[in-house]
Amino acid sequence: MGCGRVGSTLAQSLEGSGHSVAVVDQNPDAFRRLPGEFTGKKVTGVGFDRDTLVQAGIEDAYAFAAVSDGDNSNILSARVVRETFGVEKVVARIYDPQRAEIYQRLGIPTVATVRWTADQVLRRMLPLGATDEYRDPSGRVRLAQVDFHPGWVGRTVRAIEETTGARVAFVSRFGDGTIVTDRTVLQENDVLHVLMGSEEAPAVERLLTRAPRTEVD
Helix, strand or coil: CCCCHHHHHHHHHHHHCCCCCEEEECCHHHHHHCCCCCCCEEEECCCCCHHHHHHHCHHHCCEEEECCCCHHHHHHHHHHHHHHHCCCEEEEEECCHHHHHHHHHCCCCEEEHHHHHHHHHHHCCCCCCEEEEEECCCCCEEEEEECCCHHHCCCEHHHHHHHHCCEEEEEEECCEEEECCCCCECCCCCEEEEEEEHHHHHHHHHHHCCCCCCCCC
């Protein structure tokens, strides 16, 4: 739902990957953002209207993305799709980060646009400590990209886990994700992705953004 820049890009990416796609927007002019070769459905209507959703094929849908420019419309559409039509893979774009956290805890995966953009800009300017990449619906478990002190370069994943009590999920190295073992050695310019409890996150960030003790190996 939503054929703005995000929605049209998503639609093209999904169709390019071989998926059948339907796009819903209440403004028919919005469909001009789609390329001429787009073969998916274009449905004019409100994204939380049941008849509109049925016309778009929601009864056979595997997933639904609400990416219009309105928080209320996105959340309402996501709830209708999940609760009325039983679609499990639902995500909503939310501009208000506080509301995004609330809906996330209610089990509606959200992308908080403003917070994500700010985090990405700041990460390119300053070391942040940690940036969330995923939180479970309860908010108790986090997968986060965590900055680390240069002193950790050359240390093993095992040393990191023993020191922090967290789990290293993977590292991004030269742009590629790499599954780690306890013997994997952290290299310069690696991006560290850590799985941890939300309550433990501040301590994990504090440990990793400081130089490790000399006895750690």
